[in-house]
Amino acid sequence: MNLQTQIPLQKQLKNPINYQSKMVLLGSCFSENIGAKFDFYKFQVLQNPFGILFHPTAIEKFIYQVVSEKVFTDxxxxxxxxxxxxxxxxxxMSSSxxxxxxxxxxxxxxxxxxALKNASHCIITFGTAWIYRFSETDEIVANCHKIPQKKFTKELLSVNQISESVQNxxxxxxSINPEITVIFTISPVRHLKDGFVENSQSKAHLIAAINVISKDKNVFYFPSFEIMMDELRDYRFYGxxxxxxxxxxxxxxxxKFINTWFSEETIPIMHEIEVIQKAILHKPFNENSEKHQAFLENLEGKKRKIQERFPFIYF
Incomplete structure (x- = not known):
């Protein structure tokens, strides 16, 4: 008896992720969760330099500003x-x-x-298709910064608008990295403040738009949202x-992402690093005991072994 539906996933053989990969992660708070995993396993990652960006037009604008090397002023x-x-x-990012x-x-x-010029992969997570437009300037904002909502108009991006944003x-x-692999995904986090039906409309627009373009060269879709909704259809998997x-x-x-996108030779290295990371967190009963000193010496040896192979890794 099979008590779970499985999302079919195909192993990606073109430009798989390994410890030579350089990645940029952008998007919603779900990218922060995955980014924390990359950090734990010591991959080369730049994550959300402008903080969490929830919707496609905010991410599009950020990437445009990066590519055009915008200089921010007063x-x-x-x-x-x-x-x-x-x-x-x-x-x-706000400051006093x-x-x-x-x-x-x-x-x-x-x-x-x-980072983008040298990146092998850019992983982009869309959270919502709902956007806020500042009434005084008619510009779409990435964040309202607790300014009264009456100063904004709320809109749902259409499938065509999202598709155009993704193409951009x-x-x-x-334009700055012709060989970059782009992986789109949709956050499984539900934006219920928009409303239950409205959240479903939002996710549907994102899915429809991404699946239109994900057949482009070096552009892929990873079904984070679908895995959460179908394979993990149970509230025990929620906070x-x-x-x-x-x-x-x-x-x-x-x-699931590892099994789809990581090269086979990368997995054993991740296991080695996991052992080191857990050992670093170990709290001894007696720091001065011979047994603990031997433990530390063994740990340092494991660190050196990894760092000799991957000089960019620091513990």
Missing amino acids: NDIFFKNERWHCFDVHSS NKETLLYNLNSGIKSANL IISFLT EDMIHPNQIGIQYIWE
Whole structure:
């Protein structure tokens, strides 16, 4: 008896992920969860230099700014609630100091430009098709920064609008890195503040738009959303808010991603690094005991072995 439906996944043999890969992760909070996995296993990753970006047009604008090497000035920021903000970035970037915000914005552009030029993979996670447009300028914002909602108009991006945005993203990325592999995915996190029906409409628009373009060269779709909805159809895989996947759900999708996208020779290296990472977190009963000193010496030997093979790895 089979008590679970399985999403069919095909092993990707073209440009698989390994420890020589250089990746850029952009998008919703689900990309943060996967990014944490990449960090734990010591891959070469740049993750959300402008913070979490939820919708396609915000990600499109960010990539355009990176490719065109935009320089942020006083005209791009504003002061509200005792902090400086920018509508193009997440509120985590906001600062009480104007110069600090501008420095971080322009540093983010430079680091992302260099990373994308050298990236083997760009993994982009869309969270929602709902966008907010600032009424005073008619511009779509990445984050409202707790400005009263009456100052914005809320809109649902159409399938055609998302498809156009995705095509622009691909065009911008390949303009500075023709060989980059782009992996799109849709966050399984439900945006229920928009409404239950509205969330379903949003996800449907994202799925329809991405599946139209995902047959392009070097452009792929990984079904994170579908795995959560079909294979993990149970609230035991959600956090206490019943909206976000819990650690079990995240781990399950991560393992599916590994099986689909990682090269076979990469898996044993990940296991070695996992052993080291867990050993680092070990808390001894007696730090001065001979047994613990031998443990530390063995651990340092394992670290050196990995770092000799991969000099970019630091523990």
